[in-house]
Amino acid sequence: MAIKLTDLSLRTIDSITKRTNPYTFTIDQISPYAIYSSLRKLGMPNGQVPNQSSQWCYEVRLPQALLSIYEWKLYGCLVDIYPDDQQAASAESIFRELQNLFMHLANQEKSSRSQKAKASAYLLLQNPYQLYLESAEALLREAEQINDQHVQHTFCRSAFFLLLSSFEGLLNLVFEMYSRPEARANEAAYKRTISMPLDQKILFAPMLCMCFTGHSIDFPGDTLQRYTAIRQLRNNFIHANMTDEMRTVIIHEDGYSFLIEPPQTNKQYNLPLVISGLRLEHLHFTKTAIIDMKNALLEAMTPHLRHDFAQALKKDAIIVERTATHYKIHKQL
Known part of the structure; x- marks a missing residue:
C-alpha cells in the first residue's frame, strides 16, 4: 500500500527502540532540500542529529514503523527504519514506498524550489x-x-x-x-x-x-x-596537431635503414x-x-x-x- 504524507506523524523515538539495530537506507537521488521541504509540512525537525555530518533530523511514526530521517553531509539523506515486526522485508518495502512518496512530492514542488534557488x-x-x-x-x-x-x-x-x-x-x-x-x-x-x-x-x-x-x-x-x-606545447598536444617534430624521415642506403629524427626538445627549457x-x-x-x-x-x-x-x-x-x-x-x- 502506497505511503501518503498524511500517514506520517511526528513522534520522538524512545531510547529503548534506538538501542535496537535499525535498517538503514540511503536516499541519494532526491535532494535533501526536497525531502526537508516535504517533511517541513509536519512541523520543525524533532529528532536529535546523530553526528556532526547532519544538520537536521525528523523522527516520525508510520502505522507499521518508526522512522528517523536525517540529512547526511549535505548531498543525501539516510533513513533508519524500525519496523514493528522487526523484519528486513518490511523495512525494505517501507523504504521503497517512502522513496516513491518523496520523489512524487519533489516533482510537485520543483517550481517552488527553483524560484527559491534563483532568489538565493x-x-x-x-x-x-x-x-x-x-x-x-x-x-x-x-x-x-x-x-x-x-x-x-x-x-x-x-x-x-x-x-x-x-x-x-x-x-x-x-x-x-x-x-x-x-x-x-x-x-x-x-x-x-x-x-x-x-x-x-x-x-x-x-x-x-x-x-x-x-x-x-x-x-x-x-x-x-x-x-x-x-x-604552446599544450596547443599542439591537445589538438593532436601533426607537427614537423612528429615526422621522422626514413633513409634506405646500402641495404640498411636509418631514422633521421627532427629536434625533439624546446631549446630554452628542454621541453619535449x-x-x-x-x-x-x-x-x-x-x-x-x-x-x-x-x-x-x-x-x-x-x-x-x-x-x-x-x-x-x-x-x-x-x-x-x-x-x-x-x-x-x-x-x-
Whole structure:
C-alpha cells in the first residue's frame, strides 16, 4: 500500500527502540532540500542529529514503523527504519514506498524550489584549480612508484593536461568571482569575454576584474615565459596537431635503414616537442610553472581580497555570497 504524507506523524523515538539495530537506507537521488521541504509540512525537525555530518533530523511514526530521517553531509539523506515486526522485508518495502512518496512530492514542488534557488544569494562554487591540481599530483605520485616506463609515460601525459587545465580553471574562477559589474552588464559581450583565448585573458584580467591593484600583472623573472612554453606545447598536444617534430624521415642506403629524427626538445627549457616525450622531470617543471603563475596572480590582487581567495583556493569548493559587485567568500555555510 502506497505511503501518503498524511500517514506520517511526528513522534520522538524512545531510547529503548534506538538501542535496537535499525535498517538503514540511503536516499541519494532526491535532494535533501526536497525531502526537508516535504517533511517541513509536519512541523520543525524533532529528532536529535546523530553526528556532526547532519544538520537536521525528523523522527516520525508510520502505522507499521518508526522512522528517523536525517540529512547526511549535505548531498543525501539516510533513513533508519524500525519496523514493528522487526523484519528486513518490511523495512525494505517501507523504504521503497517512502522513496516513491518523496520523489512524487519533489516533482510537485520543483517550481517552488527553483524560484527559491534563483532568489538565493549564496553559492557553492567548484574550485577547478584545486580539483585539477589534486588529480595531477595524485597521478604524479603514482607515476613515481611505477617501474613500467610505458605506464609511467601514460600517467605523465594525463597529468600534463590536468596541470595546464588547473591554471585555466583558476583564471576562469577569478573572472566568475570578480568580473566588474560593467563587464557583466551585457550578457552576450560577457560570454565573449570569458571565451577569450587564455593569453588574452591573462592580459586583460586586471582591466576586466575588480580584484587587482593595477592594470597589469607583474610576473617575476621568467614565470610567464615558462608558462608560455608549456602552453604552446599544450596547443599542439591537445589538438593532436601533426607537427614537423612528429615526422621522422626514413633513409634506405646500402641495404640498411636509418631514422633521421627532427629536434625533439624546446631549446630554452628542454621541453619535449612531441607528447610521447613527456617524462617526470617535465611534469615537475610544469607544476612549478603553474604554481608560480598562481602566486603571481595572487600577488597582483588587492590585499583584502588576496588572503581570503588564497585560503579558498585550498578547498575543492568555495562558499560565496553574491553582492552587487562581486562574490564574497564565506568560510562556512
